[in-house]
Amino acid sequence: MTRRARRGDEIRRLLDEAGHRPTPMPRAGAFEEIAGRFDLGATRPLTSVVTLGAGHGRRRGRGLPLSLLGAAGVAALFGGALAGGWSGDGSPAAQALAVATAADTTVVLPDGSSVAARRGLVLPDGTVVRTGANGRCVAGDVDLGPSLEATVNAGRLRLRSTVLASNPAPVLDVSGGDPASSAAVTSEPAATVSVAPVATAATPTPVTTPSVATTQPAYRSGSTGKSSKGNSR
């Protein structure tokens, strides 16, 4: 093999290695802090599920579109009422939280018993949910990623302040787990809220959360794998 050819192979190998290198977990709260720059934390998701940790950080936005900031402001005004509606008696949040989708996830119930998370498992307040390195758990409007720990509080999964540690370093796994487990999930019942941008606040636009959450993306298998990549490179 010539030096030139060997170098080309080496570089390809290094690129492959770099592309599959484990990614350490970001520091705790990093994603929330970034989300805080967009003022997204004041609103609730209107469609689909969201990953745990919807932004509650400080806002450091710069030059954001006025209309979006206006919408965020109005959403914040409605946020309080909305939150009350979701957490009060008889509201959706008062209903039992249940696992919609789970993979590589352990649940520690308030009585101390530990079980593997499965679809339909009811999660009372005080339950601890831990996802493994390749884990994922969807419950309510929260999509818990890998290597995280959350507790159920007021009918909602809430991220604990400490991220599960692994040895030697926690790893962020964004492979998404088993695609087969990403089936259609049932989310919280419908609730109607009114949200309108400040600029056009005369007639609030009714927005309805879906009674059934949208189907998780069905990712293709293998099409981005390294074996399939070789020919097209």
Added chain:
Amino acid sequence: MGPLQPLPRASDDDALPEDRELVVEARRDPAAYATLYHRYVGRIYAFAHRRTWTPEAAEDVTAATFERAFRNVGRFDPDGAGFGPWLYRIAANELVDHYRRENRSRTARGQRALRLLADEHVVVDLDGVEQEEEIRRMLDAMSELRPRYQEVLTLRYLADLSAEDAAVAMNCSKPVLAVTLHRAMSALRRVMDREERRR
């Protein structure tokens, strides 16, 4: 850790319309953008970390990516390329900008030293150290390439995009992508050879 979560296929009716709908909704409601953010933030962070090797730089690039996407979400054509490839393209551009700024202020050697100090997750096994250093040298060399070459290499290898998605992200055809990739590899090889001779 396994490969990055693949992007939804353009032909996947269950996946893409959801992003599309969210993008349309995000123009008037930041909550929809929040959903997109949480869907992609882990992947973009991992992508950025694979290029920068430091959590701080990866966070900065991730933040800049979503900030730019947020500002420009009105320009995104929901009927065109998918949101994922569009976002990766922004991230790739942010990475190019990041290294442009870095190169202005530091020498490559200094960068390496800083990264070694900053990255607490340097491999501990001795066998892996040499390979780690090799990858670092390659990534340093990559930052000397022209922006388009950096983009194609990062999108194809570090973001693990398929040829189809990378072509969409770079707004070119697959044959053009293949040619660009080939040239980028050759350029990277030249820079690495030059650096090797210097050492």
